[in-house]
Amino acid sequence: MDFALDETSEQIRDLARDFATNELAPRMAEIDDAHAHPWDIFKQLGELGFYGIIFPEEAGGLGLDFLTYAIVLEEIATGCFNTGLMMGVHTMSTHATYTWGSKELSEKYVPQCMAGEKLFAFALSEPDYGSDAAGIKTRAVKKDGGYVINGTKAWITFGEAADYFLVMATVDPELKSKGITAFIVEKGWDGLSFGEPEKKMGGNGLITSQVILEDVFVPEENRVGDEGVGLKIALGALDGGRIGIAANATGVMRRAFDESLKYAKERIQFGREIIRFQSMQFKFADMAAKIEASSLLTKKAAWLKGKGLPCTKEASIAKLISTDFANEVCSEAVQVMGAYGYMQDYPVERLLRYIKCTQIFEGTNEIQRIVIAKHFM
Ligand SMILES: Cc1cc2nc3c(=O)[nH]c(=O)nc-3n(C[C@H](O)[C@H](O)[C@H](O)COP(=O)(O)OP(=O)(O)OC[C@H]3O[C@@H](n4cnc5c(N)ncnc54)[C@H](O)[C@@H]3O)c2cc1C
Structure with a gap:
């Protein structure tokens, strides 16, 4: 096991350290007190290439490893914890789409997210199902070349600020965990709405809210992976x-x-x-x-x-x-x-x-x- 970084990874770590020290650390309180998404910072991280660290070069990423990503994330969080969390959640949803989604889905959503043009949330938890994620009740029913989704997701980081949501829903509650399926839902689609931003103990530079799906039609091509692998x-x-x-x-x-x-x-x-x-x-x-x-x-x-x-x-x-x-x-x-x-x-x-x-x-x-x-x- 070797934690030494090569020259490219060292450069990006140093870039992250400088950015955290000079741009983020002086603004940590301002970002946290804003109770709004830090869009300027979000876009800057995209321009610096930080969302693309773990994606291969042929997909438009930097082609670096997960160790470099973790080290960069640590540096960013030293400057501003909200920004660190933003980078983590956004990268997690984008990378899951790249890993599990079809080529078409990946080509449609991943580049904009890597560039910091679109923000990607991760929607698993529900008001009655947090730790017990296998029990989620959000339902996806097959219809007319797609799925109609109904349910409420709770405490979703980014809330209404997000452009895209990786939503877990069950296609058959009888199947329990084997019915859970992942979908990409876009803000602006009919039936998608948001709860009020939650009033939190801390971490107020990012919005947290419910994401409510009422008869949201999701085309079949927006299913990530097969049914049941969500x-x-x-x-x-x-x-x-x-x-x-x-x-x-x-x-x-x-x-x-x-x-x-x-x-x-x-x-x-x-x-x-x-x-x-x-x-x-x-x-x-x-x-x-x-x-x-x-x-x-x-x-x-x-x-x-x-x-x-x-x-x-x-x-x-x-x-x-x-x-x-x-x-x-x-x-x-x-x-x-x-x-x-x-x-x-x-x-x-x-x-x-x-x-x-x-x-x-x-x-x-x-x-x-x-x-x-x-x-x-
Ligand atoms: C700021 C914030 C941001 C979040 N962002 C997101 C997000 O972006 N997307 C998303 O999907 N979710 C998000 N969540 C939700 C988060 O993932 C859940 O809160 C978490 O999974 C726990 O679920 P819960 O709150 O329902 O607690 P519960 O599951 O109700 O647990 C309550 C307590 O019981 C304990 N407990 C539960 N089951 C067991 C067990 N089997 N054995 C022992 N102890 C147990 C828990 O550890 C906990 O102490 C966010 C939460 C917060 C606070």
């Missing part, structure tokens, strides 16, 4: 998605570490900088260890995925450990900064409010433990 597509996409969340969490931890360390080197109490107290140094030692462990676990899962090797367990381990550690690190960063850390004038309270959701979406951390346990049962 859950396989969703879970396969989530292997990559979870590595993306792990990278996102690692980036957020690095930001929390940097912000609180800078403060600890300046804050004077009892006549000395607080970093000179050994108990403070131990906090930073623990934080550094958690960041390093998370980054390495994420790279291991990403390396396996890039080689086309099984990585479901490793993706879950990376997601579980990185997001649990990130919650601890962000909380410690606030603690280091005392009352200032709790105030909105400093960035760390924002990191702490955001990071909680990384333990919930793309499979809660309890579900990650179930996935991991299956490998030794």
Whole structure:
């Protein structure tokens, strides 16, 4: 296993680092407070080629590996967690279409998404079916050369900002998981509407809302893969998605570490900088260890995925450990900064409010433990 990057991958990592430092980090609060999709940033990432990292050159991508993608995502999240999440979800839906969709479907939707011209959401969860994704009730009924879809999807990242939705629906509830099928639905189609943007604890630079399908007609050619393989597509996409969340969490931890360390080197109490107290140094030692462990676990899962090797367990381990550690690190960063850390004038309270959701979406951390346990049962 080798995490060394070649020259091209190093260049794109450096580009991401510069972009995160110079363009994203100064705007993290502004983006988060906007309660609207950050379209300018979304398009800039497309222009930089970041959505095309894992796509082959013949498909218009950069032809790089999943390890490079995870490393770039970590850099981006260090500058702005909303942007990191945006890149992860958008790439996940686009790549699932490329992997599982027909050639025609791929040629129609993938290039615009890679270029950052169109935004692609992932719609699996429902109000009554979150962890129990195999139970989803959104129904697709075959009719007139296509399918009529009815159902409600819940907590969908991007909400009405998205142009395209990768929607999971069942063609036959009796078949349970074997009836779940994936479809691409476009904004603007009759019968598609949206709930009000959810009021969230954090991560407010991206809209989250219900996506409501009422008699939405989807042509047969917009089915992604065969009937019945939708859950396989969703879970396969989530292997990559979870590595993306792990990278996102690692980036957020690095930001929390940097912000609180800078403060600890300046804050004077009892006549000395607080970093000179050994108990403070131990906090930073623990934080550094958690960041390093998370980054390495994420790279291991990403390396396996890039080689086309099984990585479901490793993706879950990376997601579980990185997001649990990130919650601890962000909380410690606030603690280091005392009352200032709790105030909105400093960035760390924002990191702490955001990071909680990384333990919930793309499979809660309890579900990650179930996935991991299956490998030794
Ligand atoms: C900010 C945000 C963005 C999201 N974006 C998207 C999106 O873009 N697309 C999408 O499809 N979904 C999205 N989701 C939904 C997310 O994937 C679900 O919230 C998640 O899968 C958990 O489902 P749930 O909230 O219904 O919790 P539930 O499944 O009801 O779980 C509640 C609690 O019970 C636990 N639990 C459930 N089953 C078990 C079990 N078998 N064993 C042990 N514990 C269990 C869970 O771990 C959790 O602690 C998003 C959620 C959030 C918060």
